[in-house]
Each structure stands twice: as C-alpha cells, then as structure tokens.
Amino acid sequence: MIPIDYLRVAKRGREVKPKYLRDERAAAEVIQVAKSAKTVGQFRKAAEATSPDKKLSRGLAHLLERHMELEKLDAKLVARVRMEVFKTASQRGYPLTPEEREEIFRLVASRLGLGVDEVKKLFLKAYEENREIVKLPDIGPDDLTRLYNLALIQALLFKSLYIKAKLPNSPTHIKSLIRAVKGYRLMYIAEARGQFLEFTFDGPVSALRQTERYGTRLAKLVPYITSADQWEIEAEVKIGERKYHFKESWKSAPPLPKTPIGAEEFDSSIEQEFYRQVSRLCKVEREPEAIVVDGRIYIPDFKIGDLYVEIVGFWTPDYLKRKYEKVVKAGKPILVLVAEELAMATWKELMPNVVIFKGRPRLSDVYKYIKPYCFARR
Incomplete structure (x- = not known):
C-alpha cells in the first residue's frame, strides 16, 4: 500500500471513493525517470516533478521503489558507523570546518579499523535516499497503474471502522482467503449468503490500540478479495472527524492486480x-x-x-x-x-x-x- 498521506479521494455527501488513475501516462512518466536515476533520492526528486499532483507522483514512485533492487549493505555496520560519527561529534563539538569534519571521520575510521572513504560512504548510506539503485523492476505502466489503484483502496480502508467483503463460495479461493486472514491474525466473522460468503472485519479505527499494525495487516488482505472473479467491498471510513461510506465491486472498479501474495506453509x-x-x-x-x-x-x-x-x-x-x-x-x-x-x-x-x-x-x-x-x- 501507499502511505496514508498520499491517499487521493473524492467525496460526495456521505460517500467516498478513491481518485483512481484511469490512464497510464502518469505511471509511464514515473517509470521513465527511474531509468536515469542512480540513487533513490534522485529517483524520488525526478518522479515528484512528473506531475503537479504531488500525492499522485509520490504514490506511484513509492510503489515502484518498493519493487526496486537496491545495493546490499551491512545494516549493522552502517548503524554502527552512524552512531560512532555522532558520538565522536558530540564529544568534540559540532564540526564547523571541513578540516574538523575530516578529523571526525578519521577518528571513527581508526577506531573501527576501516578506511576514511569507506566510513564516509557508510555514513551517507544510513540515509535511504543515498542508496544506489541496482536494478529496476520488470513493471510496465499498466502494471504500475493497477498496483496504484489497489493501493488507493488499501490506504482508504486503513481508516475504516468496519469492512464487509462479499465473494463467491469457491473452495480454492476461500481457503486462500481464510489462510491469509488467519496469517494476518485479523478479527472476522463469515456468513453464508446463498452462493456467496460475506466477511465482516473489525476495522483498525475501531481498535483500542495497535491501530497501525492492525490496519497494515488488514490492507494486505485486500488483494485476496479483489482477485476473485466477483467481489464487493463495503466499509465505513473515518476521515478527519467525519464518517463516510465506501462501496466498490468488480463491476465498477478499474483493473486491479489479480494475483495475491501466496500464503506460507504456516500462517505464523x-x-x-x-x-x-x-x-x-x-x-x-x-x-x-x-x-x-x-x-x-x-x-x-x-x-x-x-x-x-x-x-x-x-x-x-x-x-x-x-x-x-x-x-x-x-x-x-x-x-x-x-x-x-x-x-x-x-x-x-x-x-x-x-x-x-x-x-x-x-x-x-x-x-x-x-x-x-x-x-x-x-
């Protein structure tokens, strides 16, 4: 999903819907600028400039970035270098000149048994925007657009008080859905509705605590619902101080990714x-x-x-x-x-x-x- 700050919605009375992306041009532009970016920071800056709608460009960039292959780093060593640099700077006083800055890096390098240039590089890599892009994902504009529209639904449901999902009682699909529900350890009730099953989930906004953790797990469930041939989602969501009604189905939704993440052998x-x-x-x-x-x-x-x-x-x-x-x-x-x-x-x-x-x-x-x-x- 995308950060809640990137959510784009349209409100009409008490009804709310995501502002879906209906064509692929914005996605194509974000993919194009990624091809010339060397670091994550360069990509983010270039992607943001592709559209006056910052929520749109940032949301697309966030999704593409999640599928990029970045340079591999020793996270523990990076964290240690960063800690030692700040510790040394604190002891000696904030460096005001290039010479004082070089002296801090020299002391840290000596203490850790590393080269000065390596310490400088590792210190910068503590910030994600400085990490190098090794390989771009094999994702086209159509794929990124589908992922984006799904992410909008996920972000909106992050603000839900309850969610109802209705889909056919297909043994294969239901088993996959139930395993995901149990794997994400969500609270739910399922009821038979003729040839369909209706699931009711407590939304993250209804939880007394651990809202973000629960909301993230609930959002991960959405692809298991929308991958069915027929599906409906209904929810009450809270935006600001107001409550809105959200309803979507396979009939009205734009194209979405069809293959959910496979469940592991054990759910936890x-x-x-x-x-x-x-x-x-x-x-x-x-x-x-x-x-x-x-x-x-x-x-x-x-x-x-x-x-x-x-x-x-x-x-x-x-x-x-x-x-x-x-x-x-x-x-x-x-x-x-x-x-x-x-x-x-x-x-x-x-x-x-x-x-x-x-x-x-x-x-x-x-x-x-x-x-x-x-x-x-x-």
Missing part, C-alpha cells in the same frame, strides 16, 4: 512452533474441514483427534465469546489459545477451554486439554 511462527511441539506426541491435522454453524463458516487452525484448536490474534472479550459460542453450538470440542499481549480490552474471566499464553503457547500449558484426544504417532 506461533502456529509453526505449536505444531512442532504437539506433533511429537499427537497426530495433528492442519486446517481441517470447515465447520458451519448458524450459516457461518469456521476453519480452525488444527485438529487433534476430535478436538479443534484455534490460536487467536487480536481479540476482545466479545469477539472471543462469539467465536467460542458458534463452535460450542455445533457440539464440537475446541481449545482456544489467546495471546495476552494482543488483547484489545481488559478481561476478567474466560470460558472453559480457553488458555491465555504469553509470547507463544507451550506444551505444558495445553497438554491436559489435548491429552484425551491425543493419539501417539506410530
């Missing part, structure tokens, strides 16, 4: 570690069959015998209660593991078979719950 390191520990003792099935309760669909993280196991990310007591009750209604035994540090509100008591963990769940915390369902591997 916490799930991977849980699987590693428990699978030593039990047969563990990842992402078992969906459970449908009152028209809602639920895919747990794991299944051990007849026991379903769910690892919950960001949560509130009400969200946890809803999630727990829908599985109980189906008469399925479930163990819910929740991260204490990701709670979005205070809690006083928990339902049965709900375990709070710090950092990551340990086998000793859950063994008594899984033991009755655990079958030793042969």
